[in-house]
Amino acid sequence: MPFVDLHSADDFASIHYITNSFFGNVGGFDPEKPTVCILHPTFLDSSWLYAQFNDPRLDGEFNLIAFDMRVSGKSEARYSGKHDSWVDAADLAFCHQALRLSPFHILAMESVAISCALRFATLFPEMCLSLALCNVPAPTECVISIRPFILHLFVTARRALLTRLHCRLKWIYTAYDELVQTWCFAEDLESYEHVAMEAVTFTFGSDTPLDLRDDLIAYWETTMNPRRRQRVLEQANLVMNRTPLPTEAYPHITQPILIIHGDANEACPRKYAERMAHELKAVLYTVKGGGGYLSIPPGTASIVNQVYAKFVSRLPHTRSDPAVPSISTEERMREALALLESLTSTPGLHARDPRSSLSFCCLPDDIIQSQSEGLTAYRKGQTLAYLPLGPTGKPIRRYSERPRDDWFETQTERISYAGGRFFSEPAAQRKDRHLPLPQSEPMSPADNRLRRGTFTPSSVEKLVIKGSMAKVVTGSQPTLHKLFL
Template sequence: MPLVKVSSNVKMHYIVPSSPDPNKPYIYPSRPTIVMLHPRFFDSHFFAPQFRDGRLTKAYNIVAIDHHYHGRTEAPLDSKPYDFDLVAKAVLGAMDALKIKEAHVLGNSLGAQIATMMAMQAPQRVQSLILIAQNPPVEDEENREQFTFLKESCYDRADDGSDQLASDVVQALHWIYFGDDPSAQGVIDEWVVTTKFRPSNRKLIDKIFSAVLDRRPIDQKEWDKITCPVLIVHGGEDVPAPPAVAQEFHDLLRKADREMHIIDGAPHFLTHTHYRQVNPIIEDFLDKVTGVDSRQAILLSVPQTLQLLPDCHKSISKKPSIFGRFGIKV
């Protein structure tokens, strides 16, 4: 469970599920690298359904990073609005520290927005973008009112007075992000118990919701910096960002070779709920842009040169994983 130092006051937690040894993670220099960025609220273990997919972990290096204010990453928590530029720069800094010169960057929801900013800041380092459930460039007034109400509701303690979210708030989050998928209930229940996102931590609540409420329009010239291949995957039943949002991003990314898929019936966190449909789309796209045959990689076990990640991290105690029930070792 390593941390990588990005600056004097930021240490980013990362995992390498494609490496059999979680304590001494390594990458294969011969494989393309995918950097994965999770959505709001959860951490990198959110991608457990992708971590257990052999087409990804046997054919590619997978490096998942907890970005600011999530998971085990250590970063100052202030009262300023959420800063996408700062977080994107930090993820690029983590890639520097890990000696990852370039990568294919995948993000879900908030992670997709960070991935987009990375491609604008350092287009030469982002080989392709996989944007899943990207949020609108700016929330409309109706969404802003609803998210403001939801934020303020997060200040209320649980029905029994404990320092956990109230049951109606948890139910609302379930519906907004996972739809009516019953398989998410156990994941959410465990998150409620283990998360730092609690009524007593108002500064964290404000910061996370700031990523929704304080977004600003991005000039078209910034979008035009993105020329790498782009995959857009979106849920047909996405509550906070309906499919029209995916089309909007498709149009903004006019300089890129882009591909778009709308998954019928899928909610916002579709990498979890609809991974059986989403994973093959991701894998086929990556195979196309990299020339890798991920199906063949599952069948072959060819010795490869290893590259240990730099000794610029420290071990930290392992916490119970939200997705531990999937049997993923991290």
């Protein structure tokens, strides 16, 4: 399998990648075709990009390459609290130079990939030809472009806006926190499947197809189970502790940009995509009815592929000849560190080790310490944690094939009520019974009050009948029949 090994004094990562070439490596690229680098969605890996790699509109027109980020898929790395999106951008730059790739187009899927793509285009513009961003996430805080000489006029208003924005986004972080905690410390299969189903609903929506839901849960059981809880936590940290792109970085992003956004995505409201399109002078395309992870469901994935193929076809044609660097990798990364220091106003960045991706970390010291302590805590008992896999290393069952022994079921209206499948007798025989069981009725969502019982103390008669069992049954049937009817 093709890997790119990145090693330094304080870091090690083995980055796995796939291509659409015949031999699965960059040596089989057609030099006449442009190259497209696809960044996989959050909490998934490059194997979930089959809708793009199997589409003739992309596979036939471009050289495709996709990297697994350092804690995703088949990539392996030393866990670190310094991992942020600037580190992911540095990993991508190291891989670009190690494989001698020509400048490529970037197609980024979801929040973590978009953060990496924007930072890569900022620090390494000569390696990036264009950007396509699917489902732009909301920033953790509002970044407003204001000239320095009028900044003091908007300090109060900006603080109020940040407070309102933080309140609106708090539910997202609360959901992530609860999901990760339950996910990593599940003690049985039912608990793990429950939290995995909640994750599917949170990321893809409540209308996820059954087959896709089963595949997602099976993938997470295999690659992100409680025995790999450190990997789960580090990926969640990228989302929960991300920082917005500095406003000073916008002038450095001069590539053509396409933003594709689903108008039914609750976690990523459309207004943030419109704001980024305005800031970066990008083209915004809205997918009607599109929710989360546009690149995976067949319907929205086909739309994304079509729109992206047309976008790239309008750009100047480029070849994919192997690049010959004019300067060494160490010198180029040192220049990127100096630029990053000027953008973030973080002193001492230029003096860090340019051979390490962790040198590009821009997280505050308290966040780094918090993430490091969390990784250390999650490591305790990790090897003895619950493993939702069978002896063969495969999931024990598909989620849709689990035994349904609960009484209440959730139907399309998101309301739980008792179904009739728990009775052993056929429906035709139950109709002939003298004592029909009462059938519950689902409430409509429009009903905003609870139903109240109508039984009174006089509704039930107290009967004491002496005699044989047949006499008791025969004598009590009319009364019971009247009671239930």
